[in-house]
Amino acid sequence: xxxxxxxxxxELIPKSYLGEAVAFLFFDTPKVLLLLTLVVFIVTFLQTFVxxxxxxxALSKRRPGLGNALASLFGIITPFCSCSAVPLFLGFLRxxxxxxxxxxFLVATPMVNEIALGMLFAMFxxxxxxxxxxxxxAIACTSGLILGRLHMExxxxxxxxxxxxxxxxGEVEEEQSTLPARFDLAVQGVKEIVGKxxxxxxxxxxxxxxxxxxxxxRFMASLLGKNHWYSVPLAVLIGVPLYSNAAGVxxxxxxxxxxxxxxxxxxxxxxxxxxxxxxxxxxxSKVMRPRLIAMFVGVVATGILLVGYLFNAIL
Amino acid sequence: MLIEVFGPGCAKxxxxxxxxxxxxxxxxxxxxxxxxSDYAVMVARGILSTPALALDGHLKFQGKVASSxxxxxxxxx
Numbered sequence: 001x002x003x004x005x006x007x008x009x010x011e012l013i014p015k016s017y018l019g020e021a022v023a024f025l026f027f028d029t030p031k032v033l034l035l036l037t038l039v040v041f042i043v044t045f046l047q048t049f050v051x052x053x054x055x056x057x058a059l060s061k062r063r064p065g066l067g068n069a070l071a072s073l074f075g076i077i078t079p080f081c082s083c084s085a086v087p088l089f090l091g092f093l094r095x096x097x098x099x100x101x102x103x104x105f106l107v108a109t110p111m112v113n114e115i116a117l118g119m120l121f122a123m124f125x126x127x128x129x130x131x132x133x134x135x136x137x138a139i140a141c142t143s144g145l146i147l148g149r150l151h152m153e154x155x156x157x158x159x160x161x162x163x164x165x166x167x168x169x170g171e172v173e174e175e176q177s178t179l180p181a182r183f184d185l186a187v188q189g190v191k192e193i194v195g196k197x198x199x200x201x202x203x204x205x206x207x208x209x210x211x212x213x214x215x216x217x218r219f220m221a222s223l224l225g226k227n228h229w230y231s232v233p234l235a236v237l238i239g240v241p242l243y244s245n246a247a248g249v250x251x252x253x254x255x256x257x258x259x260x261x262x263x264x265x266x267x268x269x270x271x272x273x274x275x276x277x278x279x280x281x282x283x284x285s286k287v288m289r290p291r292l293i294a295m296f297v298g299v300v301a302t303g304i305l306l307v308g309y310l311f312n313a314i315l
Numbered sequence: 316m317l318i319e320v321f322g323p324g325c326a327k328x329x330x331x332x333x334x335x336x337x338x339x340x341x342x343x344x345x346x347x348x349x350x351x352s353d354y355a356v357m358v359a360r361g362i363l364s365t366p367a368l369a370l371d372g373h374l375k376f377q378g379k380v381a382s383s384x385x386x387x388x389x390x391x392x
Contacts, residue, residue: 052363052378079378083325084364086354091363163355169372192380283323286354 021213028205028251032119036201036247037194039118044189047079047114048182052088059105060096064148067101072140075108076117076133082110082280086287094164100148104140106284107300111275112136115193116246123250124257131311132267136275139303146299155292200248208251211259221260224269226315232308235265236301239272249273264311271304316390318348321357321377322366328352331366331380338386346390 055074059067080088085106092102112133121129177185211220224231242249249270256266276297285293320335322328332350339346351357360369364378368386375389 053361056363080364081325081327081378083323083327084378086323087357087365088363090354090358091361094358159355163358166355166359168361169356169359 017213019213021209024209024212024255025205028208028254029202032123032201032205032247032251033194033198035119035122036115036197037190039115039122040190040193041186043114043118044079044193045182045186047077047189048177048185050074050077050079052078052080052084052091055105056092056095056097059092059101062098062101064098064100064145067098068104068141068144068148069137071097071101071104071144072108072112072137075105075140076112076137077114078105078109080109082277082283085280085283089284089287090160090163098148099151099153100144100146102144103147103296104144106296107143107275108137108140110277110280111140111271111300113246113274116250116270116274119247119250123254128263131263132270135267135307135311136271139271139300139307143296143299143303147295150295152292152295155289155295157287157289160287197247201251204248205251208255211252211255215259218260220256221262224256224261224265226262226264226312231262231265232268232305232312235261235269235308236272236304239269240276240301241278242273246274262312263315264308264313267311268304268308271307272301275304276300316344316346317369317371318346318390319351319369320348320366321351321360321362321369323352323354325365327380328366331368334381334383335368335386338383338390341383342387342390344390 055078059071059074062070089102089106092105093099097105117129117133120132222228224235253266253270256269257263261269281293281297284296288296318335318339320328320332322331332348335348339348357365357367360367360374362374362377366380367377368375368381368389370389381389
């Protein structure tokens with residue numbers, strides 16, 4: 001269909017740069033938007049069953065190890081927006097969740113993005129989706145264990161110590177939800193998320209289309225291929241400043257893989273884009289001293305690099 | 316009734332505030348609306364995700380941008 005539009009209707013020449021780019025554009029736009037709608041609906045519906053309060057209670061007083069693993073897994077599905085990072089961080093610590101376990105959660109939430117996971121599953125199959133989730137959880141778990149071991153509590157801002165021990169005020173009511181209400185929330189989620197991210201997706205598809213149409217087949221392989229030591233750090237360096245939505249990065253991933261970029265480098269690129277975000281780091285600097293922020297970013301970045309190298313080596 | 320809207324000032328929190336205003340006006344009665352953006356207060360109140368809304372000290376929901384209608388029905392309840 002997309003080939004018909006590109007090659008017959010617009011009379012572009014197959015195998016020409018422009019022709020291939022336009023075909024990608026028409027093929028990918030409806031596909032990605034439809035998949036995204038479906039994924040967001042399912043994810044938002046499932047998320048009505050999880051809330052941060054329950055996760056916090058499940059994690060409080062957990063020992064490092066199991067606690068880190070649970071926190072990383074919960075991090076995947078718990079609904080989270082970066083402006084909630086501070087209250088969540090403080091609330092966890094206050095309830096007795098160890099610092100390292102809290103870090104595992106904070107690393108896993110953005111890194112293993114639930115929507116990215118659903119999109120990967122829908123577009124590339126369960127193996128790549130599982131690889132992404134598995135490595136993300138491993139990074140979150142290990143980062144939390146390391147940061148917990150280092151006893152970084154002293155690098156929290158001073159006011160935080162006070163806030164953690166201040167007496168509780170007011171009461172919290174547990175929300176009850178019915179099945180129709182959960183469906184409503186899922187529909188709302190689709191409207192809100194798809195309504196907001198479609199420009200990101202179009203931008204992602206446009207970049208993907210350019211790569212698909214104009215970048216020579218072997219170029220990506222030589223740049224992000226598995227035989228070069230620099231391909232993984234390069235992918236991370238390109239990825240970090242690119243702050244894109246999880247869904248927007250998918251078409252780029254698709255085009256990169258299609259052009260011979262190695263899977264490890266591509267995964268590293270994707271994790272850097274989604275997992276290490278500048279806005280979240282800035283928000284967290286309100287509670288953490290620069291040294292702790294630097295450790296946090298450093299440990300996570302190292303984890304992403306290791307994953308990239310590992311998969312380039314074994315696949 | 317005391318209506319408290321909690322949030323650090325992100326887009327979602329501002330939207331919730333915008334939804335709460337007409338709801339307060341429609342429900343009639345004497346309402347006082349306060350915006351709370353102090354993290355220390357949020358933590359003490361048990362808030363983990365923003366935006367959140369409390370009525371007379373009871374936290375009604377968090378991590379959600381409720382519609383005006385939803386807030387109105389909470390005010391009437």
